[in-house]
Amino acid sequence: xxxxxxxxxxxxxxxxxxxxxxxxxxxxxxxxxxxxxxxxxxxxxxxxxxxxxxxxxxxxxxxxxxxxxxxxxxxxxxxxxxxxxxxxxxxxxxxxxxxxxxxxxxxxxxxxxxxxxxxxxxxxxxxxxxxxxxxxxxxxxxxxxxxxxxxxxxxxxxxxxxxxxxxxxxxxx
Amino acid sequence: xxxxxxxxxxxxxxxxxxxxxxxxxxxxxxxxxxxxxxxxxxxxxxxxxxxxxxxxxxxxxxxxxxxxxxxxxxxxxxxxxxxxxxxxxxxxxxxxxxxxxxxxxxxxxxxxxxxxxxxxxxxxxxxxxxxxxxxxxxxxxxxxxxxxxxxxxxxxxxxxxxxxxxxxxxxxxxxxxxxxxxxxxxxxxxxxxxxxxxxxxxxxxxxxxxxxxxxxxxxxxxxxxxxxxxxxxxxxxxxxxxxxxxxxxxxxxxxxxxxxxxxxxxxxxxxxxxxxxxxxxxxxxxxxxxxxxxxxxx
Numbered sequence: 001x002x003x004x005x006x007x008x009x010x011x012x013x014x015x016x017x018x019x020x021x022x023x024x025x026x027x028x029x030x031x032x033x034x035x036x037x038x039x040x041x042x043x044x045x046x047x048x049x050x051x052x053x054x055x056x057x058x059x060x061x062x063x064x065x066x067x068x069x070x071x072x073x074x075x076x077x078x079x080x081x082x083x084x085x086x087x088x089x090x091x092x093x094x095x096x097x098x099x100x101x102x103x104x105x106x107x108x109x110x111x112x113x114x115x116x117x118x119x120x121x122x123x124x125x126x127x128x129x130x131x132x133x134x135x136x137x138x139x140x141x142x143x144x145x146x147x148x149x150x151x152x153x154x155x156x157x158x159x160x161x162x163x164x165x166x167x168x169x170x171x172x173x
Numbered sequence: 174x175x176x177x178x179x180x181x182x183x184x185x186x187x188x189x190x191x192x193x194x195x196x197x198x199x200x201x202x203x204x205x206x207x208x209x210x211x212x213x214x215x216x217x218x219x220x221x222x223x224x225x226x227x228x229x230x231x232x233x234x235x236x237x238x239x240x241x242x243x244x245x246x247x248x249x250x251x252x253x254x255x256x257x258x259x260x261x262x263x264x265x266x267x268x269x270x271x272x273x274x275x276x277x278x279x280x281x282x283x284x285x286x287x288x289x290x291x292x293x294x295x296x297x298x299x300x301x302x303x304x305x306x307x308x309x310x311x312x313x314x315x316x317x318x319x320x321x322x323x324x325x326x327x328x329x330x331x332x333x334x335x336x337x338x339x340x341x342x343x344x345x346x347x348x349x350x351x352x353x354x355x356x357x358x359x360x361x362x363x364x365x366x367x368x369x370x371x372x373x374x375x376x377x378x379x380x381x382x383x384x385x386x387x388x389x390x391x392x393x394x395x396x397x398x399x400x401x402x403x404x405x406x407x408x409x410x411x412x413x414x415x416x417x418x419x420x421x422x423x424x425x426x427x428x429x430x431x432x433x434x435x436x437x438x439x440x441x442x443x444x445x446x447x448x449x450x451x452x453x454x455x456x457x458x459x460x461x462x463x464x465x466x467x468x469x470x471x
Contacts, residue, residue: 025226032223032230034302041307064191068199076219077227079304079311079340079347082212083202090199094192130308133207136354136375138307 012164015058019163024050024070032077041141044149047074048122051089052115053153053160055096056103067093081133088125092118108154115153119146220342227313227345231301238441294447296320298328301345310353310375312336314443317344325405327446333411333435334358334399335443346445351412351433352377360412361400365390368400371413371431380413382429387420391429407446411435 027046035043047070054062071086078085095118096103103114123146127137186194205211298314316322318341326338328348336350349356354375360382361368367389369382385391395415401408413431420427 028226029230031305032227032302034231034234035305036303040303040305043305064188064195068195071199072202072219073223073226076216076223076342077304078306079309079313080306081203082206082216083199086202087196087199090192090195094188097188129203133203134355135308138375142307 011166012161013166015061015164017061020054020058020061023160024054024066028070028073028077031074041144042148044145044152045119045122046149047085048089048092048119049149049152049156052092052096052118053156055093056100057160059097059100062093064090064093081129084126084129087129088122091125092122095121108157111157112150112153116147116150119149122146216340217342220345224342224344227301234302295444296322296447298346298443298445300348300441300443304347308375310350310356310373310377311339312348312350314346314348314445315344316445317342317346319344322346322445323448326448327406327410328443329410329446330435330443333413333433334406335433335435337405338445348443351380358406358412359400359403360397361408362391363396363398364392365395367391368402369397371397378432380431380433382415382431383426385427385429387422387425387427389427391415391418391427393418396434397431 024047027050030046051062051067051070055067067089068086071084071089072082074080074085074089075082099114099118103111106114120143123143127142131137185191202212206216296316298316301313301315304311304313314328322338322341324338324341327334328336328338334351336348336353336356338346339349340347350373351358351371352373352375354373356373358371359368360371369385369389372381372383374381382391382397393415396411397413397415399406399408399410399412411434413433415429416432417430418427419429
């Protein structure tokens with residue numbers, strides 16, 4: 001039974017933990033780039049996106065501790081409250097791990113429909129924490145980043161799977 | 174006796190339990206940081222870990238800047254040179270006037286036996302990046318504890334005040350801009366000498382004068398400078414210009430909006446001013462308070 005919304009299952013090589021580490025550090029770097037002006041509103045939270053991706057695809061190789069520590073690093077880099085992103089990423093990691101069997105089975109379009117609400121929910125957690133700390137609502141443009149992030153999901157998934165494709169064996173006909 | 178089969182795989186706590194543990198930990202951190210400021214040391218340690226990444230992420234923009242510097246055309250350089258020479262002449266004229274005024278001022282102050290204002294030392298710094306926090310207006314600069322920068326130091330560019338250092342890390346500091354919501358600067362209207370408090374709104378390029386009576390004399394185009402009564406910003410630094418004055422008799426206070434004169438978002442080079450010489454009243458207060466204590470003891 002493979003409907004149009006089902007992903008054709010491929011046999012992939014196992015992911016190396018080093019690769020996961022490198023992608024996460026790259027995402028952190030991308031978040032730290034000097035975004036400014038309206039691009040800042042459009043720029044997705046790459047770390048959240050990567051944490052979600054790895055929690056869905058390799059829930060055994062990435063844990064809550066990784067997500068939480070990345071959140072703390074982001075908090076320092078952004079100068080926000082200590083623990084704000086940590087809380088958001090931990091919840092995101094949990095959602096990814098719970099839904100990983102389900103999401104993996106879907107093709108890209110339904111996968112995006114899973115990713116958008118999760119990223120928006122992460123935004124809501126941060127918003128709630130800041131509201132409790134006394135900040136104003138920054139405007140609806142605040143949620144744009146997550147929509148852009150969800151739109152980046154298909155190319156990201158394709159890119160991250162590249163090293164997992166088995167090399168064609170020259171000895172086989 | 175109850176026997177449960179030993180688990181086949183050792184998996185540790187369930188994901189839900191882990192979620193709870195880490196969420197609680199985050200919430201404890203949040204409360205400790207927001208309410209009690211307990212986590213300064215932990216913040217410093219984490220900041221050291223992020224530092225290389227921050228420098229690395231800021232590098233492409235810096236390299237881009239160097240490359241575009243290299244390809245400056247001859248004509249643009251000549252134009253710049255001409256403009257700067259003219260500017261220099263104007264400044265020289267102003268400096269001469271200022272010198273005369275300074276001499277006069279010293280003389281008058283001497284007559285009044287007032288304390289002389291000390292020149293404020295300053296540290297040059299460069300803005301690395303603007304913090305990607307949609308709730309606040311902050312920038313990171315490349316000088317920190319290693320140059321004895323402290324929280325509370327005012328930060329200016331060549332035109333006026335841009336903000337105040339709020340957190341210091343080993344090689345970085347976080348500067349909250351005057352446009353940040355909740356940032357206050359005590360100011361004075363240059364034209365009338367009226368003092369007021371200038372508050373950020375969270376919008377780039379918009380500041381508000383709060384609690385100004387309807388009848389107060391503020392006009393569009395008035396220039397606001399720091400009044401220096403807070404002991405943080407040295408007096409006389411340009412801060413903002415009044416852009417709109419709205420007097421609605423339905424409200425108690427006038428609605429006055431201003432725009433910052435300094436390039437709050439534009440400049441890469443800034444100066445972190447040194448500690449301000451203490452306010453003149455304080456040394457007089459302490460000796461007055463000390464004898465009283467002694468009397469109580471004896």
